[in-house]
Amino acid sequence: MKILIIEDEARIAKRIERMTRNFFDKDLQLIVCDSIENGQNTIENEAIDLLLLDLNLNGEDGFDILESCVARSFQTIIISAYTDKAINAFAYGVLDFVPKPFDEVRLSQAFMRFTTPGKQSGRDTQFLAVKRAKTIRLVNIKDIRYIKGAGIYTELHLSDGRIELHDKSLESLEKLLPPTFERIHKSFILCWHEADRLIVEAGGKYSMLLKNEEILPVGRLKYKEIRHKLI
Structure with missing residues (x-):
């Protein structure tokens, strides 16, 4: 399994990495990026299974890449202090929104949603993003x-x-x-x-x-x- 973490604060990124390794098996491959640009490059060149995305990256808005992320085959979990953006994030089709500050129990709950097969409860998805040529289109x-x-x-x-x-x-x-x-x-x-x-x-x-x-x-x-x- 390959997981991408996009987080600009090194201390938090290491904490997320440690908790992620604690939850998943030893075969896990983790990639950590500290900017939207580096994250986008990784997404374009790596076949990832799960994205852990912060929404504030050195002043850049994580929503700038969210549409393209949710249009792809992998799932996305937001980890952010901007809880006022949670409704919009779910509307775009993210799997979960983990508010900062967070603990290992809350992050594990998000990972359980990723690993548990079948329908999940309480989803507020309003759109599915689809790729067409080089553009992203939102389907209601x-x-x-x-x-x-x-x-x-x-x-x-x-x-x-x-x-x-x-x-x-x-x-x-x-x-x-x-x-x-x-x-x-x-x-x-x-x-x-x-x-x-x-x-x-x-x-x-x-x-x-x-x-x-x-x-x-x-x-x-x-x-x-x-x-x-x-x-």
């Missing part, structure tokens, strides 16, 4: 009908019929999405507002009819849970 969560796994990418199927590719996996997005989204199949996450009714087919196959008349598969192990939610 409210515009997403469903999300489909597409190899190493995911497809965001939007209410206007467009499809946007996202670098994060279904498993990663599942941690960020609000409660209005549900994993209904190994390859699909559905916005509940788009569901019309369950369809039971011959041979024990299940499907979900959407309000726009699209049909998505429903996993056998998910059928009972979804049926109870629709009652």
Whole structure:
């Protein structure tokens, strides 16, 4: 596992590094950068799994790189004293916001959200950032009908019929999405507002009819849970 820390205060960076090593295994590779420029260069040239980002870096605003970070395949945890920016950070799709000053217990809670599979609670994500050519575009969560796994990418199927590719996996997005989204199949996450009714087919196959008349598969192990939610 490769983790990038972007923190300009050397003392705090070393503290984060120590706590991170205490939580993860010995195979962990840590990279520490003290500026936005160095952090961006590392992101462009290294395949990282997790970013630990401060929002105030020698007077520079960490939000300047946040959009490009959350559009990528890795997860982002903010570690910052600027708690007034927490709502905006969650809106952009960060996994957690750890306020300074922090202790090892609080940082470990953030790491647990990263390592625990499945849906997380209390997320306030409002946008998903997607890369298109050299630009970053924010997609409003409210515009997403469903999300489909597409190899190493995911497809965001939007209410206007467009499809946007996202670098994060279904498993990663599942941690960020609000409660209005549900994993209904190994390859699909559905916005509940788009569901019309369950369809039971011959041979024990299940499907979900959407309000726009699209049909998505429903996993056998998910059928009972979804049926109870629709009652």
